[in-house]
Amino acid sequence: MRIALFITCFNDTMFPGTGRAVVDVLERLGHTVDFPQEQTCCGQMHFNTGYRPDAVPLVDRFARVFGEYDAVVTPSASCAGMVRENHPVLAEEHSSARLQADVAQLVPRVHEFTEFLVDVLGVSDVGAAFPHRVAYHPTCHSLRGLRLGDRPQRLLKAVKDLDLVDIPAADSCCGFGGTFAVKNADTSTAMLADKMRSVLDSGADVLCAADNSCLLHIGGGLSRQGSAVRTMHLAEILAATEGGPR
C-alpha cells in the first residue's frame, strides 16, 4: 500500500512534531510512508471564510499531488473533513469535469489518522506508553464531521500506563471555529472559558485531540492562565514509547 502523508499547512508550520509522530507510529507498525513535497493546504480557511474561488487551485493541487496514492493519511479531522465534504462541492461549483472525476476518485482514499489506524490498518494498540493522566477533547470535526466515534479513545486506552479521564460537557465546541475566533473573538473567548474550566475539572495533565487547531486555542488560553496542563496531538501520545523522551 502506497501511503502518503497530508500533514496540512498548519501542522507543517506550527506543529511539525505532530507530523513526525505520525511518521513514527506508521513506521513502527511496519509501513512505509511518503510526504509529497508539492502538497500545501486543503483550502479550508478560504472555503469556510467565504473565499471559495480562491480555494479551487488548492483542490486541484491536492488532487494532482495525492491522486496516485492508495491512501492519504492526515492528522487533522477538520482538514480530512474539508477534503471529503467540500472538495467535491468546489470541484462541481467552480471547476472542470476532469477535476470532479479526480476528486471523486480520491476522496474515499483520504483518511484521518485515527480512522486509518483503526479502520484501514485494523490496529488499536500501537505499542505506545505514556504515563500521564490524559483527557481527550472530541473536536467538532472529529465528533460530528467525521463521526470518529470512540476510535481515538480505543487507541488511547491501549496505551500503556495512560490514565484516560473524561472532560465534562466534552461534546461542546471550544469556540475556535477557524476565523470565528478572530471575527467573533468575545464569543469565542466565552466558549473557551467554559472549555478550560471543564479541562481543569477533569484533573488531566495532558489534553489531546485529533486537531491541533482546537488545541492551539485551548492551549493558548490555558497558557495565558498559567495552567500546567499541556496540550498534545494524540498522534504524539501514540508515538511515545517506554523509555522515550515523553
Next chain:
Amino acid sequence: MTGQGVVWLGSPPFPKAAREALKNDQLRANLKRATTTIRDKRLAVASELDDWEALRESAAAIKRRTARHLDRYLLQLEESVTVAGGTVHWAADAAEANRIVTELVRATGEREVVKIKSMATQEIGLNEHLAEAGITAYETDLAELIVQLGDDRPSHILVPAIHKNRGEIRDLFTAEMGSWGRPAPDGLTDEPAALAEAARQHLREKFLRAKVAVSGANFACAETGTVVVVESEGNGRMCLTLPETLITVMGIEKVVPTWSDLEVFLQLLPRSSTGERMNPYTSTWTGTTEGDGPSAFHLVLLDNGRTDTLADTVGRQALACIRCSACLNVCPVYERTGGHAYGSVYPGPIGAVLTPQLVGVETAASLPFASTLCGACYDACPVKINIPEVLTHLRAEVVEAKGRSAEALAMKAAGVVLDSPRLLGAAQKAAALGGRVLSRDGRIGRLPGPLHGWSDSRDTPAPATESFRTWWRKNKENGESR
C-alpha cells in the same frame, strides 16, 4: 423597542451586539439553565423513538417535495380554504401583508385584536403597523405577553422571554400589567403557579372581549384547507375559537400536501422543541362552520423573500424549518450571547441562515459568520437542515457582495502562497523568524491588528523553527522511506 420587521433597524453587527450581551452574567445564567434543561429533555424523548432518524428523513423528504411544487400546493390550499368558507389573501411582502390585515380589522369596526404567537407577524412588524392605524394588538402567549409588557424583543423562537427569570417576570407583571388591562394581584410572588394565575386573570378579560384574533400557523394542509397551530398553554385555542373574525398570517413555506404528512411533523415538533412527547394543545380549523368558532376566516399567505430563497438550491433548505428551536438550544454561540445579538426575529443558527436570505445578505452580513460550524444544529434539526452547509454558502455570498476588502486581499495573497510549496516554505521561514522576535519562552502574547481579539485571551506558540517539510527533506528524502 419592539420588532420592526425581520431585522431590527439600527441593530449592530453580531460581534458587537454579542460583546454587549456577554457582559450580562444574569442573561448567561438564565440561558444556560433554560437551554440545558430543554436540550436534555429533547435528547431523552427523541431517544425513545426507534424510528427517530427515519422520521427526520421523512420530514426532510416531505419538505423537499413540497418546496419543489410549492406553487401547486399553494393553489390547492387556496382552493380548499375557499371551498371551506375562508378567504385567501396573497402578500408579496411585509407592507402588503400589514395593509391586508389592517384593512380586514378595520372592516370589522374593532380597535383591538388578540394575538396568538406568530413568527410571521413578528417578521412583518404587524403590531407596530396596527398601532399606527389605531388598533391595539394584545399578545396572549405567556412569553409574548412578557415581551410585550417589557417593551422588549423576543430572544428565542419558542421561548421568546427565555432571557428573563421568574423574579424579573414578577417585577414586570407588577409594574406593567395595570397599564395594559387588569393589574397583577397585590403581593405577587415569583412562584410559577402565581405568575401563571396573574397572566390568566389578565388575559381572560381580553379573550372574552375580543371580536378579532390574529394567529400564526405551524402548518396548513393543502388537501383539506386545514390550518394547524400547536401550543402549550391553550391561549391559542381561546384566540382561535372565541372571536368572530380570525385572521391567520402564514409564511408560504408552511403548507404540507396532505393530512397524513402532518403525522410526521406532529411527532417531531414537540419532541424537538419542548422535549415533550406531545404538545398539550393541537388546534386545527378548516374554513368556517356556522355556530362554531369564528364566522369569518382569512388566511394571509406571506412571501416576503421566500420565493427568492426558494430559487437558491442550497439556501432553500432553510425554508424547511418548522420553528422548533432545537438548533438554538444546542448552539454554543446562542447559549453565550442570547437571541437579541442576532438583531433578527429569527435568532440562533436558523436565524443565521434564514434572515440573510429573507432580507438580503448585505443587510445581515455578520450573521452567517456567527457560528463556529460545530455542527450541533445540524444534528439536532428534526428536518435535517444542513445549517453549516448553508452558512458557508451564504458566507461566500457575503464576500461576493462586499467585493474588494482588506480581508479579500489577504485571502488572495494567502491563496497564492498556499498554492506554491516554494512560497509556503519561504513564508514558514519568515514566520519562524518573526515568531522568535515576538515570542517569550516560545509563546507569543499580544498580536497587532485584526488578531488582537484572538490574542487578548490566548497565547500563541511561536511557529516551529524547522517546518515539517524541511525536517522531511533533511531526514527522509532519498532515505529509507522512499
